[in-house]
Amino acid sequence: MTTRPRTISPTRVVLIVDDLTTIRSVSTPLFELRDLHVSTTGDNPTEILRGVDLVIGEGEVHALMGPNGSGKSTLATTLLGSPEYAVTSGQILFRGDDITDWGADERGKAGMFLAFQYPQEFAGVSVLNFLRQALSARKGIDLSMLELRLAIMEWMERLEMDPAFADRYLNEGFSGGEKKRNEILQMAILEPEFAILDETDSGLDVDALRLVGKGVRSVRAERPQLGVLAITHYRRLLDELQPDVIHVLINGRIVDSGGPEIAERLEAEGYEAYEARAGR
């Protein structure tokens, strides 16, 4: 019996490649942390994150809760590639690529966005100018000031921001709530793939909080693939965002993950039970 070499027709190769691409995009999570350990940089490095595992799929909203000083902002800042922190072991994956060593610029360009807990003030840089430069860096789109002004007008209206904000210096003299709305405006304009919101609800009055919730929801409605990691201390934002999963971070580790029952439990019992178990 003679065996003939097996050949695959070009059409079949295309089909197989198509299948593999589909399988890869279905099975590869949008964002993943594997046993992430993070320390401060500087003379006396201190370990703050002590083995964080997290998987966030496309279109999913995850909430991260935890007591003051548990490492939430450290996690958010590290994810954006801040030189303030060093990953000492573990991995950060974005769409399956290991981005642990990528710089902040590359991460932003790839579609990661961070709304800061304490947005920085930029004297001399207007909101409009900042957005124009950020958009050019993120998407390579160079809009004229007029084009951008028109593009952001709709979002400013939705977020009930006075159009005059477009010409004010970024965050300078902004109230706490105005800064947070401005972070959501940036998110809407930059169209990220994955957004980390660090206490975007803190300092907001009830109406503003509802607006931020509405803002995030409408960004998601336009971009259903968007993955969100929302750091918060408050139930109210959870009610607005309806996260798929809630995680509890204590002393640099995720100690619990689950559904809305976690928020209810925290409201009733606080973090004490978790902290006792985590040996704090």
Ligand SMILES: Nc1ncnc2c1ncn2[C@@H]1O[C@H](COP(=O)(O)OP(=O)(O)OP(=O)(O)O)[C@@H](O)[C@H]1O
């Ligand atoms: N650059 C740094 N140098 C030294 N210690 C740091 C540094 N950054 C963070 N820490 C410490 O790490 C711990 C975690 O801080 P982090 O800001 O991540 O907490 P958090 O969970 O965001 O708290 P909060 O709910 O108050 O915002 C804190 O004890 C903080 O003092």
Ligand SMILES: [Mg+2]
């Ligand atoms: Mg914080």
